[in-house]
Amino acid sequence: MTSQTSTSTTAAPAATQGSHMWVMTLEVPGRGMTxxxxxxxxxxxxxxxxxxxxxxxxIVAEHPEMASANCVFFSLEPNRL
Incomplete structure (x- = not known):
């Protein structure tokens, strides 16, 4: 069974956001994804x-089952347009 979750904080004004925006997907093949x-x-x-x-x-601290997961996507970009 594969599950997928997405988490984030509520959008805050740009002045209170971090300098970088990130996205990470971890997967344990055939068992789960976050x-x-x-x-x-x-x-x-x-x-x-x-x-x-x-x-x-x-992520692993919040989802210990992802400790041995493969990172299938990672993006880190400056948080500006």
């Missing part, structure tokens, strides 16, 4: 990998 997204301001000097690892850790 997609989460939000905004975040990484600490000074953080690398893209640092952000990836922190966000993955956050």
């Amino acid at each position: 997609t989460q997204y939000g905004t975040w301001t990484p600490p000074a000097g953080a690398t893209r990998y640092d952000v990836f690892a922190a966000l993955r850790g956050h």
